[in-house]
Amino acid sequence: MDAEEKIDKAVSWLREADGLLITAGAGMGVDSGLPDFRGAEGFWRAYPALKHHRMSFEDMANPASFSKMPTLAWGFYGHRLALYRKTEPHLGFGILRKWAARMQHGGFVFTSNVDGQFQKAEFDALQVAECHGTIHSLQCTEPCSSDAWPAHGFDPEISEATGRLTNEMPVCPRCGKLARPNILMFGDWGWVEKYSERQTSRLDAWLQAPQRLVVVELGAGKALPTVRRFSERHGPRVIRINPREEAIAPHIGVGIAGGAMEGLQFLDERLHSL
Template sequence: MSTYRERMEAYAHHAALLASQDNTPTLCQAARWIKEADKIVVGGAAGLSAAGGMDYMSHETLEQVFPQLSKKRYDHFWKALWDPERTQEQKWAMLAAEALWARFDYPVISAYTHLLRILQNKDYFVLTSNIDGQFIKAGFDPQRVFEPQGSIALLQCSRPCCDMLWDGEPFYRQIARDIDPVSFSCPTEDIPHCPHCGAPLVQNLRGPDCFIPRETMKNRQPFEDFMKEAEHSSTLFLELGVGFNSPGLIRHYFQRLTWLWPNARLIRFNRDYPSTPKKLGERALPVGGDLKENLLKLDRFCQEEL
């Protein structure tokens, strides 16, 4: 059995090989598969947004968008957000900066726009681990987007004393106005608290025991109903930018169902980890290289196929 390091090296080698080749034939085949599919299950993760510049792991992004944090010698924004030595005031300053950048102020990423055109007139459902709201911003049907990880746009009681959810934007705007540029912290009085019990508010994200799933899970039943129909249809799993941060939600789920459903196919777009399981054979299509450029080309090929 290969070690984790060996598997990662194999992924990197395969990704480099695919990126070095002309993938026009592969994208043409992907366009045909999309045309032939009765149902399409879209899986979108961080790599899809990163293709449009929303890259938490990029030092260049940190320098351009959060220069104060770059001066504190963080390598990238993700490292800053998980710094165990942050004070509560620094934590909320970073959370506010992230939410305003990623959820509220970031423009629609072209990769999502091309994806929406690719899926026009198709029966689709989106499963995403992203919390940036780009699918909705780009014009995807809100009733066909399932975001089980939660939303940084909403705040909830950390206790929780109730199931209330609050719009986080006003709190984030106030915090951003008051951030100290040197310490990158906000005043203690800016930290939001529950108006009912006084406990600190937290973002409505899956993970903590206090998580309130009401808003996040509203599309769970429609998604499950769609998947029941998809099991007996010609179904395409279209996976975009899904790595190994939380592979169980989309990556492993999609390849397992492709294996179990005889009429299913899988297309995996991934710059770093495009490999698909050998047991899926010709029912899986790995696509490496730049995701933004690949979706641009795929959009064009799909329009030609119409």
């Protein structure tokens, strides 16, 4: 199937669909200006202070970092929290909302991103499943309970030179121990997952309704294939949009090479060209 045939098939699926499952990986945020952590050099371009410490993304995205080097761990996550709060979602989010709104059963989001960009783009929070949690909630590092709470009152201040948090670190309101983001990290046995599980339960219930489901996958890479595998389980009408790793088995879907916003805008133009 050539590129034009793939586009035609994707457009026909979108026209016929009665439900839209949006699956999104880290590449979804790149067009909004969020950093791409691909490889150590990509990570260090985003966080040059951590190159001095020779810390990788895997080193920082690890619960042990909060006990071994808490100000550096909170420097990394605090910077991300501040960045995500000020980042505006790109135009592709609005296109997805528009597509979902015209379908009988609407849409639902499944994402490995922790940035909260779908909610910021005015997607209904009850229609979003964040399989790795969210940076906008905190939990105890112990944890002393299965509770998480909003990060609203925490405004991180980071030293650009050292990458460390310079203001007071957040603590658990229950026990007073250090708090951390409610995010699933590498080697993480202490993640409070009940909030993510509730979201997944709502998604599972929603998936029972559509008879002509279309899946639009955006920026989901092979390195951590959680989102890609989830998309593929819900074929055979998967539209995979990815700049480098768009390949997908023909009986599951079609692959379109390109960035998230570019691919969505192109498909939207084709949807309205006839």
